[in-house]
Amino acid sequence: MTVGATLETPSERASYLRAGYSLRSWLTTTDHKRIAVLYLYAITAFFFIGGIAAALIRLDLATPGGDLLSNEGYNRAFTLHGVVMVWFFLIPSIPATFGNFLIPLMIGAQDLAFPRINLASWYLYVLAGLFTLYALIAGGVDTGWTFYTPLSTLFANGYVAAALLAVIIVGFSSIFTGMNFIVTVHKLRCPGMTWSRLPLFVWSLYATAMILVLATPVLTMLLILVCIERLSGIGIFNPDLGGDPLLYQHLFWFYSHPAVYIMVLPAFGVLSELVTAAARKRIFGYWFIAYSSVAIAVIGFLVWGHHMFVAGESTYASAVFSFLSIAVAVPSGIKVYNWIATLYKGSISLDPAFLFAMGFIGLFVIGGLTGLMLAMLAVDVHVHDTYFVVAHFHYIMVGGAVTAFFGALHFWWPKITGRMYNITWGRITAALIFLGFNLTFFPQFILGYLGMPRRYHVYPPEFQVLHVLSSAGASILAVGYLLPLIYLLYSLRHGQPAGSNPWGATGLEWTVPSPPPKQNFAEMPVVTRPPYDYPIRDPMSRE
């Protein structure tokens, strides 16, 4: 099929993208696909804001003196980076874009269970984002994304209340998304789409939704209490007034540890889809992966105390949390083994999405193993609050979740937009991101082990070499993250029209045109085959 710059294919003409051109049709839409695209724009914007904060941090850390930013300024930079990246990028990224777009398609439904609540959750996200931007422009917050008391309640300068309000509001956005997903998966599966035929992406988002619904309200309550304390002076977290700062940390981490599973479980779901499509092979251990997602969601609620080993938590509680934290690694490990077993004897094609998936597996394993190290009480006592921790969570969050997000972007872009992008540039990007990431964050493990504290921008000169390596890596990483902006946007105008199934993958979303029509399916599908119903091909031949 020939394509010029503006010629549309018949499927594009009938797609959800063409059902109304006005801004109003987008801002009042209840179509889950359009809401997903709205979220994609919004989270991309916040990713770059958080990225600019990261650039400032890495620039400042390239020299041992605090010569780029003042102490206050540095505190505000890492606070902005954390708040934006955690709540405005990582938590909504895969669920609100790919989850919103794909869940109804994957289960054979026309939309999510509550389409208007879906739109409301986007508006809440945007409103919260405006509060965050306000706090930033008005001068920033210096408490760190963790808002520890008594700094945040008594001593912090800055627009703490505005930032807290932003997080409270975005919490409601999360809750609505979670609620929508759970009801959708239970009530809107098409005939034949039993739980045993659900794509593992849907299973992982279901587990994520469980966490969203159960954990987020505790954060909401906690931040309300912090606002009240900050504004009225009552002493919930103030020892002089009978309170306990550790109470804050308990309630904060009760949410925030499950929150990291909110960030990574959807990435696991993406991996299951990418690995099976690339290997053209049925997933190994479907039920192991499905149940391990739920297990991670449940056990993830039991481990929060490992953030407080040196904060004054009782030794007995620390021992219990340490044991449980080691246990939570088991289901994650099970997934990694299953993905690798799926790849074994598969007919693998090295498309960009798969390169991101491979990058994920390697980086997530490093992040996970270092997480186990941190789970051990005796080790954590030495490396707590050092760059070892920073490197650990960036391996999981960036090496893991962000990489998976990019993998998902490169996999489902043709479905969402109807256009194929330049595959070579996709591969180059995957390689650049992998190299840049390791150069940025591996030296940080060493720095942490040697004692470099986190959240400091003045450090002994002997650490400089490692910091410079890290900052150099960050610049490569930045290029890697900027490239897709160019070739993906280019593909919207000049890319080849993608057919309904450019990768030859299984899944109901690949049976509809690219981009899908507004109502998704012309007729409600009936599912009769198992999931990942690939024929296992002769490994020596390619399709």
Add this chain to the structure above:
Amino acid sequence: MTAHVRTLVLIWIALMALLGLTLGASFLPLGAFKPVVNVGIGFAKAALIFWFFMHLREVSGLIRLVAFAGAVGIIIMLALISSDYLTRHWLAAPL
């Protein structure tokens, strides 16, 4: 009065009785058990409200599971936070 309505009124009577019980118990010298007893009676009241007024006895197992998940969430929060606060004096940290 239909059977349904009668059941609802009976449950209300039970709730009032539990209220009287908990109020009375607060005057007894129960010591450290008093909060346990009173919150326990609270749980009993909540259970009646959930089961009868909120129709948990009619709805599907799924919705019961959802309600149960909420209860489990709170239990986890209380239990593990207790593991810290109740054991703080058992052993001072060696640091």
Add this chain to the structure above:
Amino acid sequence: MSDQPAAHSPYAEPAQQREADLLGMYIFLVTEIMLFGGFLTAVYVVRVLHPEEASSAAKHLNLWLGSLNTAVLLTSSLAMALAVQLSREGKLRATSAWLCLTVVLGLVFLAIKSVEYYQEYAEGLMPLSDGMRPLSKPGEQLFFNFYLVGTGLHALHLTIGIILVSGLTRRVAHSETPLPRRAVTVEIVGLYWHLVDVVWVFIYPIFYLAR
């Protein structure tokens, strides 16, 4: 004419939509449970840390008004439950009568609470009046502040409930919500109301009976 309303997209059948609505409301209630659960966990910690101060601070609370309010709210739950039952039977006037009673009892609760707050203000117990002098120890003030925050948040939720039920009463009375076709709407609002009651069922012993 069928007994059920037509289902809206994306639902194929009205029963499916009804179940989805109920499930959605229950999930929302679970979020409220976790919200107040987080709050009550904080109160629990304060009680563990300062048991005597909690007890002595609680003596300043008006036990009788608190108990009366508990009875009022439990009765309002009965009224609401009866309204739901009658809405399923399609009895428009009886349903709106019981819904109306629910609202009235909710307002009675708020009135009694206001009286309590005023009494506490007059005794100098509030943060803005007299620096909370009757509560001499920090633990006592903290416990009392928790009481204020907790009952305040509860009252906020109750007010939202009153608004919802009032709106529903009007719609039922004017036949804008056809019964028993849309009985699920009454049921969903009822679930919210009952949850506000359940929250108070825990607030009451934790604060008033701490003496």
